[in-house]
Amino acid sequence: MKIDLRKAHDSIEWDFVEDMLYALKFPRRMIGWIMQCVSAHAYTLPLNGPSLVTLKDGEASGLHINKDNSDIYMNEVAAADEQAILSISGFKKGSLPFKYLRITISYKRIFNVECSILVDKLVARIRGWGAKHLSYAGRLLLVKTVLTQIHSYWARIFLLPKAIIHKVESICRAYLWSGTKEHHKAPAVAWDKCCLPKNQGELGILNCYNWNIATLGKYIWWVANKKDCLWVRWVHHLYIKQHDWWHYSPTTNSSWTWRQLCKVKALLEPGFVHHNWLQAPYSATAVYKWLSGDHLKVSWQPFVCNRLTLPRVNFINWLFIKSRLLTKDRLAKFGVIIDGVCYLCGTLQETLKWRGRSLLHKKLILAALASLVNFIWEGQNKCRVENWVPHPEHIRKRIQDVLSDRLTSLRMERVHSWDMNWVKEVGLL
Template identity: 45%
Template sequence: MVLRIHSWGAKQLSYAGRLTLVKAVLTQLHCYWARIYLLPKGIIQKVDSICRNYLWSGKEGYHRVPAVSWERCCQSKLYGGLGINNSHVWNIASIGKYSWWVSNKKDSLWVKWIHHLYVKQQDWWNYSPNINSSWVWRQICKVKDKLKTCLDYQTWLLSPYSTQKTYDCLMGTREKARWIPFVWNRESQQHLFFECHFSAQCLSLVRHWLGVTWSFQSLDCILRKRFQSLLQKQVLMASFACLVYLIWMSRNTAKHDSMIPRPARILLQLQSMIKFRVHALETQATMRNRDWLSDRGLLAS
């Protein structure tokens, strides 16, 4: 985890960027072991410490008091948190599948062996492990006891096992934060490019500049489109990626500075950015591709 942090340019990332990396990468690195063992508290605390420090400082070490408690950060966005997985609760939910298997007598050699050696004819939900039982088996039984107190296990057993649903049940419900719609306003791809008037104008200008004559109603159509050359596809993909960034910047400017840039201005900025990116590929371009780039003003003069 620390090596991953050292490889990232944290100084160039915002809180939102670091939050994305924490959720998508750091909290996922220990998930393999979390699905096999009930991890020691010291390991869980170390994982949480690294994730917390990176979120607030961009480094593995942070010696100030965090602005928000880690417990609050691990709450769902619906309840005022950041939606980061609680490592300890996720570990319990991951190990919970073994309890589900044993209770439903899943057709596997391991479950048959467990019933033959440990459970035998006893009721699984009232079963207590012998002191001489293996450490792993005792941990599974601890998780079973935890699930029994937190879940309606009779209903839980009737549906296929889901780690995410079990995790949500273990986290419980709280009062919804009233400010959620104003902060976590998720915008759809359809609205961003095709329904918003400003974005639609910008997209139209970019399409005209690139010579895109075929119609599409979603960005997925672009990804599935076959192009005449790899370079043309790279330019088109980079252009739409830049457009997303510039639209986001424009909306921040409109909200915080009360200034709305013109779509023509957006196009000029995008052309400048793409020209810089294409410069590295210029020497590798075929004559046909060079003509295509030249027609769009992307070749250095």
């Protein structure tokens, strides 16, 4: 067995590197040193005075085989041949299962206990965020960019047990709605809805199960297209043989991992057949969208996805549109309070019912309306907790300040002059 670690400098034109160093005005003497180091097979450096250390090709980059941590996995190999391989390579014989980057690799079934590290990682991240008291929008960002991405790494390797996927989704859901790893109350919006795309009026959170299936679909694509790699040749020789891949069914003595991949194939076969996925490079994103299904787009999506509106305001307005804000009429319905009169007007019941040029004008109006809803909601909470009613002029000034700050932070080079004049006339700039 021969292991070759191909280094970056094996394919670099050294003349080009030297020309670039001269173009960047490096000192001539330093350029000579650099070129001697990167192009020579061995060189000597002084270390602590007169002591000399000689570095041979490959040592400077650190790309060496760590024989202490390298294993060879063999099956049905004669004892004499096995011993010869171990003696020549200097490696030790490994056994299944083993862990690679803390992920269990095995041909046998993966149980929940092997995947508990994934759950532990999510919980550890949440513990580090618990004291930050983030808004809904802040927690949503962490769920989408950190928690689901930790799961995404595991999802690319094998089909996760459904119990683990449910636990991951439970942790993400709890953190979104409560900021902790556990949430014992009913969420404001069902998790399946939260995982739908933004253009369908939802949050666009990753659906863990669908993404797991979509990422494993690349192996189905590899086998179908007979990609030139050892694993594909091996499964064709051992399992598929002369059978047609799309009509192949695994035998009972096949490995657990292979049977799981065949289940993924059965799920994705309609897409491969009817959408010609085999004729183009595999795209997990496209397959994920197909698995998510087609849903009607909503007309109010710009109201809750407006760049001129603060993200936390967008989230509150999303709850507002879906009638999920805990207004007094809903709290009274749940038996939490008795009095349902609005704190601000003092006469009517507090409910979510309301009546309701250029693109910049429309966006600013929507942003102002979104901010108004948010600040009225904040005012009602202040009335409930602090017994203080904000003055309408105070709310108007806060809306003006928010829109002014958002306009200042965004690029305004492409805004027409008449739009700029209008913005200045209303006092936003």
